[in-house]
Amino acid sequence: xxxxxxxxxxxxxxxxxxxxxxxxxxxxxxxxxxxxxxxxxxxxxxxxxxxxxxxxxxxxxxxxxxxxxxxxxxxxxxxxxxxxxxxxxxxxxxxxxxxxxxxxxxxxxxxxxxxxxxxxxxxxxxxxxxxxxxxxxxxxxxxxxxxxxxxxxxxxxxxxxxxxxxxxxxxxxxxxxxxxxxxxxxxxxxxxxxxxxxxxxxxxxxxxxxxxxxxxxxxxxxxxxxxxxxxxxxxxxxxxxxxxxxxxxxxxxxxxx
Amino acid sequence: xxxxxxxxxxxxxxxxxxxxxxxxxxxxxxxxxxxxxxxxxxxxxxxxxxxxxxxxxxxxxxxxxxxxxxxxxxxxxxxxxxxxxxxxxxxxxxxxxxxxxxxxxxxxxxxxxxxxxxxxxxxxxxxxxxxxxxxxxxxxxxxxxxxxxxxxxxxxxxxxxxxxxxxxxxxxxxxxxxxxxxxxxxxxxxxxxxxxxxxxxxxxxxxxxxxxxxxxxxxxxxxxxxxxxxxxxxxxxxxxxxxxxxxxxxxxxxxxx
Numbered sequence: 001x002x003x004x005x006x007x008x009x010x011x012x013x014x015x016x017x018x019x020x021x022x023x024x025x026x027x028x029x030x031x032x033x034x035x036x037x038x039x040x041x042x043x044x045x046x047x048x049x050x051x052x053x054x055x056x057x058x059x060x061x062x063x064x065x066x067x068x069x070x071x072x073x074x075x076x077x078x079x080x081x082x083x084x085x086x087x088x089x090x091x092x093x094x095x096x097x098x099x100x101x102x103x104x105x106x107x108x109x110x111x112x113x114x115x116x117x118x119x120x121x122x123x124x125x126x127x128x129x130x131x132x133x134x135x136x137x138x139x140x141x142x143x144x145x146x147x148x149x150x151x152x153x154x155x156x157x158x159x160x161x162x163x164x165x166x167x168x169x170x171x172x173x174x175x176x177x178x179x180x181x182x183x184x185x186x187x188x189x190x191x192x193x194x195x196x197x198x199x200x201x202x203x204x205x206x207x208x209x210x211x212x213x214x215x216x217x218x219x220x221x222x223x224x225x226x227x228x229x230x231x232x233x234x235x236x237x238x239x240x241x242x243x244x245x246x247x248x249x250x251x252x253x254x255x256x257x
Numbered sequence: 258x259x260x261x262x263x264x265x266x267x268x269x270x271x272x273x274x275x276x277x278x279x280x281x282x283x284x285x286x287x288x289x290x291x292x293x294x295x296x297x298x299x300x301x302x303x304x305x306x307x308x309x310x311x312x313x314x315x316x317x318x319x320x321x322x323x324x325x326x327x328x329x330x331x332x333x334x335x336x337x338x339x340x341x342x343x344x345x346x347x348x349x350x351x352x353x354x355x356x357x358x359x360x361x362x363x364x365x366x367x368x369x370x371x372x373x374x375x376x377x378x379x380x381x382x383x384x385x386x387x388x389x390x391x392x393x394x395x396x397x398x399x400x401x402x403x404x405x406x407x408x409x410x411x412x413x414x415x416x417x418x419x420x421x422x423x424x425x426x427x428x429x430x431x432x433x434x435x436x437x438x439x440x441x442x443x444x445x446x447x448x449x450x451x452x453x454x455x456x457x458x459x460x461x462x463x464x465x466x467x468x469x470x471x472x473x474x475x476x477x478x479x480x481x482x483x484x485x486x487x488x489x490x491x492x493x494x495x496x497x498x499x500x501x502x503x504x505x506x507x508x509x510x511x512x513x514x
Contacts, residue, residue: 090427
């Protein structure tokens with residue numbers, strides 16, 4: 001337990017470097033509560049949009065059915081002809097407009113403005129990779145087990161929630177970006193195991209496979225790298241690099257490199 | 258009745274010029290039936306998106322509440338710190354993505370493709386103004402009453418559905434585009450009367466007001482044009498031309514022109 005306290009104190013120092021506003025956490029989380037209200041409003045606005053579309057489409061459909069029932073003579077009446085053409089042009093355009101008119105930008109802008117008004121610095125992408133790097137650094141220093149960390153266990157004690165496959169993957173990616181393929185391999189393997197039992201899945205298997213294969217190759221296991229890349233090419237046939245990588249690993253195994 | 262038949266035969270000729278594919282009406286309406294199925298699919302997909310957003314936002318909120326409950330020491334735990342920062346960055350981004358990810362373009366593309374596959378020529382904007390012009394030409398030739406036409410009545414006989422304010426407005430606009438201010442005035446006035454009793458409204462009053470005022474001015478009634486434009490400036494304070502037009506009509510009444 002003493003070990004854990006020291007450990008956390010060290011981490012707090014490490015994070016202070018990375019994300020100076022962490023002390024503002026309570027303000028930040030307070031500000032985030034308003035966000036939920038804005039999302040509720042957005043969902044309500046979108047439901048209304050869909051109802052409006054439903055009504056409009058029903059009306060459109062009903063009128064077309066009537067015209068079809070009457071048959072071709074329907075349009076020999078000048079008013080019907082005008083209304084039919086109007087429906088198929090400007091009213092159809094209105095249906096398209098309702099379909100396109102997602103209110104997301106307006107509400108996202110509101111949320112961004114709320115955050116600015118809260119005067120709290122929210123974390124950015126670089127803070128995320130910083131926090132992942134801090135975790136890796138501590139893992140290295142204290143020889144912590146990846147599987148334990150990923151399950152919220154430090155030094156035999158449960159100290160946090162278990163991570164999702166995507167949480168684990170992001171730590172692996174931080175290791176990859178530092179060319180630390182030893183830790184990349186270890187985190188990507190745990191991410192893959194986690195993903196297998198996850199429901200709903202927090203990410204796609206194909207995202208992990210490429211990192212996993214490359215770190216295996218870097219650790220000298222070309223044959224397994226090849227097998228995983230073949231699997232990647234199979235489950236993601238449009239992957240931009242999978243087929244090329246299969247060939248690259250195959251050539252390597254045949255000593256063509 | 259004989260008059261009506263002749264009338265409709267003439268109209269059929271007039272429309273044949275405007276919209277040669279009108280004979281294909283049944284095919285066209287048949288093809289439109291598929292559209293309803295696509296719109297249903299779209300609404301279903303959008304509802305699923307909103308449910309996903311709801312679940313994601315609830316989860317996001319629940320976790321933030323837990324962190325706030327624990328207080329600042331929450332982040333002295335390295336796993337919590339990492340997860341909190343991840344939530345406020347990449348998971349928040351996912352919420353935004355779900356909000357933005359309106360499927361409209363995909364479904365509209367499907368509908369457009371259906372129409373292309375049906376090999377029927379659908380009417381375009383110019384067919385609509387053509388049909389409105391045909392209606393005006395016949396009104397002129399046979400001295401038909403605007404109010405009657407707008408209520409689906411020709412020569413005392415009910416031959417079609419009543420038009421909405423927006424249907425009537427579009428005929429008025431066709432007259433305006435031909436600088437036929439006599440008919441513009443008459444149709445815009447009927448559109449305005451219709452709109453007053455309409456629920457739900459098929460358009461905004463402000464759209465009619467500018468056309469109505471301008472046609473009144475063209476017919477010599479500057480004072481009423483000014484009054485309606487004042488009303489426009491009042492109900493649509495951001496209208497791009499209302500305030501300028503008020504001044505223009507005022508100057509005209511004071512003989513400054």
